[in-house]
Amino acid sequence: MGAVESTEGEREPLLVPSQPATNTQPVLSRVYGRRWLVLTMFSLLGFMQGLVWNTWGPIQISAKHVFEFSSTDIAVLVMWGPVGYLPWLLFMWLMDKKGLRASLLLSAFFMVLGAALRSVPLKDLYYRRWMIHGGQLLNGLAGPTIMSAGPLLSTTWFAPDQRATATAIASLIGYLGSACAFLIGPLAVPAPNGTVGSTVYWNQNHIGDRIQFVLYAEVGMIAALFVAVLFYFPSRPPIPPSVAAASQRLSYRSSICRLLSNMRFLMIALAYSVPTGVVAGWAGVLDMILTPAKVSQVDAGWIGFWSIVGGCVFGVAMARFADYIRGMLKLILVLMFAGASLAATWFTLTCLTRLTHLPSTKATLYTSCILVGIFINSSVPIFLELFIETVYPVPEGITCGVVTFLSNLFTGLLLFCLTFYITELSWLNWCLTGSCIFSLLLLLFFRESYDRLYLDVFVSV
Numbered sequence: 001m002g003a004v005e006s007t008e009g010e011r012e013p014l015l016v017p018s019q020p021a022t023n024t025q026p027v028l029s030r031v032y033g034r035r036w037l038v039l040t041m042f043s044l045l046g047f048m049q050g051l052v053w054n055t056w057g058p059i060q061i062s063a064k065h066v067f068e069f070s071s072t073d074i075a076v077l078v079m080w081g082p083v084g085y086l087p088w089l090l091f092m093w094l095m096d097k098k099g100l101r102a103s104l105l106l107s108a109f110f111m112v113l114g115a116a117l118r119s120v121p122l123k124d125l126y127y128r129r130w131m132i133h134g135g136q137l138l139n140g141l142a143g144p145t146i147m148s149a150g151p152l153l154s155t156t157w158f159a160p161d162q163r164a165t166a167t168a169i170a171s172l173i174g175y176l177g178s179a180c181a182f183l184i185g186p187l188a189v190p191a192p193n194g195t196v197g198s199t200v201y202w203n204q205n206h207i208g209d210r211i212q213f214v215l216y217a218e219v220g221m222i223a224a225l226f227v228a229v230l231f232y233f234p235s236r237p238p239i240p241p242s243v244a245a246a247s248q249r250l251s252y253r254s255s256i257c258r259l260l261s262n263m264r265f266l267m268i269a270l271a272y273s274v275p276t277g278v279v280a281g282w283a284g285v286l287d288m289i290l291t292p293a294k295v296s297q298v299d300a301g302w303i304g305f306w307s308i309v310g311g312c313v314f315g316v317a318m319a320r321f322a323d324y325i326r327g328m329l330k331l332i333l334v335l336m337f338a339g340a341s342l343a344a345t346w347f348t349l350t351c352l353t354r355l356t357h358l359p360s361t362k363a364t365l366y367t368s369c370i371l372v373g374i375f376i377n378s379s380v381p382i383f384l385e386l387f388i389e390t391v392y393p394v395p396e397g398i399t400c401g402v403v404t405f406l407s408n409l410f411t412g413l414l415l416f417c418l419t420f421y422i423t424e425l426s427w428l429n430w431c432l433t434g435s436c437i438f439s440l441l442l443l444l445f446f447r448e449s450y451d452r453l454y455l456d457v458f459v460s461v
Contacts, residue, residue, distance in 0.1 A: 084140020277410025311377025
C-alpha cells in the first residue's frame with residue numbers, strides 16, 4: 001500500500017516489516033522531501049566528473065596546437081578515466097563500511113585536486129602535459145563512487161515507485177556532463193584552422209587563454225560542490241523509505257563471492273559492460289572518427305552532444321515508465337538494443353561510403369550517431385535496476401561497482417588498442433556494432449527475476 005503525501009511535501013510514516021522471513025518487528029517507513037536536494041548534489045558532482053573527463057576529445061585539434069599533444073596523447077587523456085577505476089574495490093569497501101557520505105567526500109576531493117592540477121599555468125610544456133595527465137587521473141579516481149552509487153542513493157532515499165527514476169537521474173547526469181563538453185569545448189575554444197573574415201585564425205596565445213579559462217571555470221564549480229557536500233550530505237535519512245532499504249544486506253566479502261559465482265549476473269553484466277564500455281571510448285574520440293568524413297570540430301561536438309543528451313532524456317523517460325509498469329526491464333532492454341544494433345550498423349556503413357555507396361551527409365551522420373547514443377546511454381539506469389533485482393540482497397553499491405568496473409575495463413582496452421591503431425579508425429565503428437549485437441543476444445537468453453520488488457510490493461502490503 002502506498003504512503004500518503006503530507007502538507008509539508010513529505011510522506012507520512014507507514015508501518016512495514018523489515019525482515020518478513022525472520023523478523024516480525026514493524027519498522028517506520030518515510031520518504032523525505034530533502035531527497036531531491038541530496039539527489040541534485042550527487043548528480044551535479046557526476047555532471048562535473050563527466051565534463052572534466054571529456055575535456056580534451058572535443059578540442060583535440062586546439063589542444064594539439066597549444067600543448068603539442070599527439071593523437072596518442074589525446075587517447076591516453078581519455079583513457080585515464082577507466083584507469084582511475086582500478087582501485088574500485090577500495091571505494092566499494094569504503095561505501096559499504098562508511099556510507100555514501102565518506103566515499104563521496106573522498107571522490108569530490110580527488111576531483112578538486114585533479115581540476116586544480118590541470119589548471120596550473122606552467123610555461124614548460126613538458127611539465128604542463130604531465131600536470132594535465134595527472135589531473136585527468138585524479139578525476140578518474142572519482143569514477144568508482146560517482147558511477148556506482150546512483151542505485152544505492154535511490155534505494156536509500158526514494159520509495160519503490162520512484163527508484164528507477166532517481167537511478168536514471170543520478171547515473172545519467174554524468175553522461176550529460178560529457179555531452180556538455182562536446183558543446184562547451186568547441187564553442188569556448190577556437191580551432192586553429194578557423195577563420196575570422198578572410199584571415200586564418202592561428203593565434204596560439206589566444207587559443208591557450210581560452211583553454212585556460214575553461215580549466216579555471218571547472219575548478220571553481222567543482223570546489224563549490226565540494227564545499228556543499230562537506231557541509232551537507234547525509235549518508236542516509238533518519239527513517240528508511242521502504243522495506244528493502246531497511247532490510248539487512250550481505251557482508252562485503254559474501255557479496256563479492258555471490259556476484260562472481262552467479263552466472264545469470266555475469267551474463268547480464270557482460271550485456272551491459274561491453275556496449276557501454278565501447279561506446280564510452282568511441283564517444284571520447286568521436287572528433288577523430290569523424291575527421292575523415294570531413295566533419296569539423298564544431299559539428300562533431302554537436303553530434304556528440306545531441307547523441308548523449310538524447311540518451312539522457314530518453315533514459316529518464318524510460319525509467320519513469322519502468323516505475324509505473326514494473327517487471328518489464330528485460331523487454332525494455334531488448335527493444336533498446338535492437339534499435340542500437342540497427343543504428344550502429346547504419347553509422348558504420350555510412351562511414352564506408354567507398355564500399356557501400358550509401359549517402360554520407362551531415363544529416364545521416366547526425367541521425368545515426370544520435371540514435372546510437374539514445375539507445376545505449378538510455379539503457380544504463382534500466383540495466384542498473386535489473387542488476388539490483390537479480391542479485392538482491394547484495395548491496396547496491398557493490399553490485400554496481402562490479403559492473404561499472406567491467407564497463408571501464410572494456411573502455412580502457414579499447415583506448416589501449418587505439419594507441420597502436422591510431423591512423424585508421426573504422427575498426428572502432430565495427431567494435432561498436434558488434435558490441436550492440438552481442439548484448440542483444442545475451443539479453444534474449446537472460447532469465448529475469450525481481451527479488452527486491454517482490455519484497456517491497458508483497459511484504460509491505
